[in-house]
Amino acid sequence: MNSVGDLGRRLAERRRQLGLTAEEVATRAGMSPTYIRVLESSPSPVVSAAALWRLADALDTSVDDISGSGKAAPPGRGDPSDRPDLGHLTIEECNALVAPGGVGRFVFGDDRGPAALPVNFRVLDGDIVFRTKPEATFVANALQAEVSFEVDHLDEALSEGWSVLLTGDAHVIVDPAERERARALGVAPWAGGEREAYVRLVPRKVTGRRIRRSGDG
Numbered sequence: 001m002n003s004v005g006d007l008g009r010r011l012a013e014r015r016r017q018l019g020l021t022a023e024e025v026a027t028r029a030g031m032s033p034t035y036i037r038v039l040e041s042s043p044s045p046v047v048s049a050a051a052l053w054r055l056a057d058a059l060d061t062s063v064d065d066i067s068g069s070g071k072a073a074p075p076g077r078g079d080p081s082d083r084p085d086l087g088h089l090t091i092e093e094c095n096a097l098v099a100p101g102g103v104g105r106f107v108f109g110d111d112r113g114p115a116a117l118p119v120n121f122r123v124l125d126g127d128i129v130f131r132t133k134p135e136a137t138f139v140a141n142a143l144q145a146e147v148s149f150e151v152d153h154l155d156e157a158l159s160e161g162w163s164v165l166l167t168g169d170a171h172v173i174v175d176p177a178e179r180e181r182a183r184a185l186g187v188a189p190w191a192g193g194e195r196e197a198y199v200r201l202v203p204r205k206v207t208g209r210r211i212r213r214s215g216d217g
Contacts, residue, residue, distance in 0.1 A: 133194070168203040
């Protein structure tokens with residue numbers, strides 16, 4: 001069986017996000033519902049530029065988003081701002097940026113040297129909480145030393161962004177009450193699967209930087 005192509009997957013995913021049926025998308029785009037279903041299920045659909053624009057408009061998104069243009073490439077390939085303004089963030093600003101949770105990088109040392117592991121996280125009383133496998137290598141040894149957690153955001157279009165680094169001690173949550181509070185956060189494993197160990201990082205030092213175009217508020 002052929003797997004669904006990237007375009008078809010993105011179309012179907014965006015349609016579900018909006019709560020639309022294939023018929024509703026077809027009506028918005030002025031296309032046949034059958035054609036929409038074919039696009040979503042085809043491993044290599046051939047779509048004209050005009051059709052992509054109509055589909056993007058029907059799904060309230062951009063052509064780049066539904067086509068996956070540049071999604072597999074690392075960020076930062078665009079030209080830097082000709083008026084960069086690099087500034088330091090206060091602890092309060094750092095905490096406010098991290099508070100919503102999202103995806104960050106757990107930075108620790110193992111037998112290969114420094115390592116960074118992307119994880120979904122949430123914040124509990126100012127601490128970072130994420131899930132992993134109980135048998136994960138760093139659970140046994142990396143948590144014995146100081147560790148860090150990095151969160152960032154890049155805006156390619158504006159050549160702007162920010163980065164926050166939290167450094168401190170981490171432990172696997174074993175206390176039943178603390179574990180229940182962590183579970184209530186609803187943090188899902190970034191890599192999926194059964195990852196029932198909750199790790200809590202207590203920051204001792206919080207630093208951050210933001211880059212903007214000079215003159216912007």
